[in-house]
Amino acid sequence: MKTLKNDYEIERVKALMEFDIMDTLPEKIFDDITKIASSICNTPISIINFIDQERQYFKSSLGLTSGPPAPLEYSFCAHAIASPQAHFEVTDARDNPIFASNPLVTGDPNIVFYYGIPLVTTEGFALGSLCVIDHKPGKLSEAQSEALQSLSNQVMFLLDLRKKNKLLVSYQQKLQEYSSNMEAFAAMAAHDLKQPLGSVQAALKIMKVKHEDLWDDTDQTYFKLINNTTRRMNLLINDLLDYAKGGFITKEYESIDVNLLITSIFEELTENNDGEKPEINIAAMPLIKSSRTALTVLLKNIMSNALKYQKKGIRTHLNVKLEKSKSFWTFSVQDNGIGIKTEYLETIFEPFKRLHNQEEFDGSGLGLASCKKIVEKLNGEIWATSELNKGTTVYFTIKQNKL
CATH class of the missing domain: 3.30.565.10 (Histidine kinase-like ATPase, C-terminal domain)
Known part of the structure; x- marks a missing residue:
């Protein structure tokens, strides 16, 4: 089965990429879900997989001994995500005209029974599926089907949580970078201001020593105002430096x-x-x-x-x-x-x-x-x-x- 390159497919793959789940390392929490799915449905194989425009990736697989996932044209799960609002069930693939000659049926892993539930985002995009597989014909009970649906909901919850955590980490990194840049700027600005301000204060001291006896009351008032202002500026610069250096x-x-x-x-x-x-x-x-x-x-x-x-x-x-x-x-x-x-x-x-x-x-x-x-x-x-x-x-x- 070839994936259609229509608008829906483009948006679906884009949604999948936003979760950044393809080719990630195995995680116990996903493996636990496939174990539970296999136990509930009494099947030897259970898989959580995701499908992009070219291939499928197994995030967790229980009961498979073969190598990488088969090409999309042989994938049962590619059919499952074609109808994202419903499950996809094949009770006996050997009698199904679509799958009877499929290498996954005629050879390893010898799929006979397949039941897959699409993993669907809140926007309606199917990213992959949670499926169970058996080597003999089968059919899930209503209770098993509902339990599998609940497990697929948990998979999507975990994906959403991963996505939010990734965004949070990204925001924290940007905030830290912004904070560091602001601290560096404040330190640099304060440092660069100290030298000219020091020159002004030194000049004021010289002026006072040389000319204070020539000043009238108005001159004294102006000098005091300028001197107090420069002192306050120096205090502000020192405090700004302390604040900027606070993280270091x-x-x-x-x-x-x-x-x-x-x-x-x-x-x-x-x-x-x-x-x-x-x-x-x-x-x-x-x-x-x-x-x-x-x-x-x-x-x-x-x-x-x-x-x-x-x-x-x-x-x-x-x-x-x-x-x-x-x-x-x-x-x-x-x-x-x-x-x-x-x-x-x-x-x-x-x-x-x-x-x-x-x-x-x-x-x-x-x-x-x-x-x-x-x-x-x-x-x-x-x-x-x-x-x-x-x-x-x-x-x-x-x-x-x-x-």
């Missing part, structure tokens, strides 16, 4: 003295503090194995926020803890600051989301977004609890690793 700074693992790390970060953040120096309480912490760079960025961003969002006239106090669960370390940084409304506790981890204007509190809106990105790379979570005017606690978890 979690690969190197080493033993870390967390107490020492937190102390050094706190001293750095409070080195040029105006007014009363903040206090910090660090609970006793063990050595842990993780990415030092990632952990530094995490703690520095969180502690910086804790020090920044404070009430005037109140001495800042931080409380940092590390607790161990079954598989994770849980860090917490608690402050006595202005607090956050409950409805904003998730918003604060989104890029460029700020709850205050620059005049109130300086910042780029990328610090906690970078933290979230890094924590997720470390297979952990990050969240916050807060009470207005009493303070905020930021928690994050990272997976435990053996020292």
Whole structure:
């Protein structure tokens, strides 16, 4: 039997190709279906096959000892898919004028009884068939026929699942590629901006040293405005770099003295503090194995926020803890600051989301977004609890690793 090259056949083969099932390796789940089909129908042979414009391919075959599938012109299944809405049954091929001289009947595998159910897509295209074969005449009962139909439905369910998984993997790869490209672009852009901005800041310092005694109040105001703007730009660029590098700074693992790390970060953040120096309480912490760079960025961003969002006239106090669960370390940084409304506790981890204007509190809106990105790379979570005017606690978890 030759396959017709009509519009239906072109669309049918196209539909088959979308499932990418031809010439794939054997899979136990399909083999299980042919075993069940053979058992239900009491036949020695059961096959799941797919047919393109030139050949048929056996995805699973039970009871066949011969080599590759026969050419399409001898295929029983090619007849089965010609009527995709119904089963195809041959009770005794030796007495059938179409199949009596077929080499598959007169020789190996000596087909006498054949019953095939087309494997049909939701659009009505028959991709192949689930069939059972015997060496003697036969006929399926209504219960056997219905069971075989149910098994063919399962085959199509598996095909649809494969197709969706393939699309999901493809989307994930594209998303990862897009994300990597955006991260690389952001890192490059931020890096290229730092040099000219550094030149501007250096020029401003020289101008101040040389000419400050000649400036009037208006000149001083303009200079302060320009200086603050460049400082904010530098902060934004540094935060953008941290955010862009968030996916790449979690690969190197080493033993870390967390107490020492937190102390050094706190001293750095409070080195040029105006007014009363903040206090910090660090609970006793063990050595842990993780990415030092990632952990530094995490703690520095969180502690910086804790020090920044404070009430005037109140001495800042931080409380940092590390607790161990079954598989994770849980860090917490608690402050006595202005607090956050409950409805904003998730918003604060989104890029460029700020709850205050620059005049109130300086910042780029990328610090906690970078933290979230890094924590997720470390297979952990990050969240916050807060009470207005009493303070905020930021928690994050990272997976435990053996020292």
